[in-house]
Amino acid sequence: MNSPRILCFGELLLRLGAPGRELLLQSPRLNVHVGGAEANVAVSLAHFGHDVAMVSTVAGNPLGAHAVAELRRHGVGTRHIRRDPDGRMGLYFLTTGAVQRASEVVYDRAGSAFASSTAADYDWPTLLQGVQWLHLSGVSPALGPQVAQATVEAARAARAQGVRVSFDGNFRPSLWQRWGGDAATILQALFAQADIVFADYRDIEVVLGQRFAQEDVVARVDAAADAAFAAFPQLQWMACTQRQVLGVDHHVxxxxxxxxxxxxxxxxxxxxxxxxxxxxxxxxFAAGILHGILSGFDAEATVRFGLAAGGLKHSLPGDFNPVSEADVLALVGEERFDVRR
Structure with missing residues (x-):
């Protein structure tokens, strides 16, 4: 069997959401979706036509089996997903906001099968054979010291084997605080291996320990990118979104x-x-940017494609964004993109 061109490493989660705009357990029903930051990227890339697989650990029970089956249904390779017969699935509960009430997430992922896995559970030199790209995020190392070590080892192994690395900052202070993790040091180690980071100025402030006080948000991002490129010589790209919240259901x-x-x-x-x-x-958005880079789009076409992909996700329930390249191109409104030759 051929190795996948892209690997994504992270936790598969079950999302239990209150139906409609109800409060959590306002009625005795919950809607179930499979998600997880890295799995979301994997699903998008698969729908864009890429050969992509997931590396993870799930509970060896029907909940884990369902999560794996959902990935497989979307075209993501699952043969590198471990089953822990004594483990449990990580969960999170979502209450969707309305009018002036914000959405709220409650995590229940401490001690999950993935969070309890160790660096020894992942043979990265073997897993990365034939792989061209590894995608990671800052959620994984935030779960605990063992997973943090596994994530750093994955990034270093990829760099050593000539595999390109993308890293989404995804800074979650509450997760780091639960175990007193040194977020700055660990995130620095991951940024040091990345070819592209998905991060804004706030992530760079955490990683580099410096402030960006420009009045304009975009100017802060520009300054943060300059600082990141100076600090991490192998870093080639930095991408981020800017979100203006006008209301619960109305963003720019x-x-x-x-x-x-x-x-x-x-x-x-x-x-x-x-x-x-x-x-x-x-x-x-991250998957859209990666697709643009992998497909040879120029920078303007890449960022437009990424933003359109991220925008489309807002129209769909669940964590996954199961849209095709054609769907995104239709939203962008262009028939073709320039290709670097």
């Missing part, structure tokens, strides 16, 4: 893609009214 979303060589591409902001579900929007 823009995006930037900045290159080490001075390339600066900014997608025109999109107005997102009547939002169905914003969970996974950042992962959809």
């Amino acid at each position: 979303l823009g995006a930037l893609l900045l290159g080490r060589d001075g390339t600066r591409a900014q997608a025109p902001a999109r107005t997102l009214a009547g939002i169905v579900d914003r969970i996974g929007g950042g992962d959809a």
Whole structure:
């Protein structure tokens, strides 16, 4: 069997959501979706036509089997997913906001099968054979010291084997605080291996321990990118969105893609009214950017594609963004993108 071109490493979660706009357990019903930051990226890339597989550990029970089956249904390879017969699935509970009431997430993932896995459970030199790209996020190392070590070893092994690395900052302070993790040091180790990071100025402030006080948000991102490129010599790209929240269901979303060589591409902001579900929007954006880079789009086309993919996710319930390249291109409104040759 051929090795996948792209690997994503992270936790598969079950999302239990209150139906409609109800409060959690206002009625005795919950809607179930499979998700997880890295899995969301994997699903999007599979729908864009890429050969992608997931590396993870799930509970060896029907809940874990369902999560794995959902990935497989979306075209993601699952043969590298471990089953822990004594483990439990990580969960999170979602209450969707309305009017002036914000959405709320409650995590129940401590001690999950993935969070309890160790670096010894993943043979990265073998897993990475034939792989061209590894995608990671800051959620995994935030779960505990063992998973943090596994994530850093994955990134270092990829770099040693010539595999390109993408890293989504996804800074979750509450997760780091639960075990007193040194977020800055661990995230620095991961940024040091990345070819592209999905991060804004706030992530860079955590990683580098410096503040960006420019009045304009975009100017802060520009300054943060300059600092990141100076601190991490192998880093080639930094991408992020800028979100303006006008109401629970009404956002304005823009995006930037900045290159080490001075390339600066900014997608025109999109107005997102009547939002169905914003969970996974950042992962959809990341997958769109990766697709653009892997497909040879120029920087402007890449950031427009990424923003359109992220915007489409807001129209769909659940964590996954099961849309095709054609769906995104139709939203962008262009028949073709320029290809670097």
